[in-house]
């Protein structure tokens with residue numbers, strides 16, 4: 001059995017994954033915002049409580065926003081900024097009194113889907129998170145790739161290709177990152193900009209499916225534009241690593257139309273006459289990240 005922890009910006013989730021790959025216990029707590037020692041304590045308490053219910057003593061895998069710097073061994077690129085500059089793996093190993101493995105949350109997501117999810121059995125897989133942010137993870141020859149700078153798969157902060165740039169600022173300090181066009185919140189912002197109506201992503205999708213009114217047509221056009229931008233920018237991944245499977249996760253991956261539109265539009269951009277790359281939804285949905293953290297001890 002393995003313990004997986006997903007350290008998110010608002011909540012910390014802890015699961016026990018059984019030897020038959022079932023989650024046999026799940027517990028959550030709020031993330032102490034901006035409080036590093038509080039975060040360590042919260043994780044320690046979660047593990048203690050878990051082990052009082054499920055009597056186990058096993059290593060812990062943790063998925064984090066950000067990555068460990070190869071140079072300093074400390075966290076970088078985390079949007080939970082209290083983690084930045086901290087030796088989180090060593091500090092957690094100390095408070096938990098056991099070895100701890102740590103990986104970027106999008107890497108955990110991708111690893112989970114390769115281990116026993118939608119990309120099980122595939123050799124080369126690109127995992128994409130399209131949610132509040134946009135991230136990615138890469139598995140090559142069934143190995144999770146961290147990369148020389150610890151940023152393998154960070155596709156969301158490439159500049160958007162194939163479409164005019166609009167000098168849109170990204171929180172990372174750069175402009176026109178893919179995230180500023182393809183995240184869930186930006187799907188809503190762009191709809192408001194184009195059609196002067198504020199709707200949630202869910203409302204836009206419901207409207208697109210609702211019929212032939214002018215509002216429904218606007219929503220359909222917006223969804224189609226999103227799918228085309230996603231396809232065009234996944235093409236950069238396909239032309240370089242040519243994965244067997246692309247797995248989509250995060251809130252936007254629940255839009256079923258994407259699995260028909262994206263493969264169709266990929267053909268317009270990729271450098272190949274035939275495309276065998278599968279584009280599939282994550283099997284484990286929102287649980288993929290925390291399952292992948294546990295699978296770090298595969």
Ligand SMILES: [Zn+2]
Nearest residue numbers: 157170172177
């Ligand atoms: Zn960015």
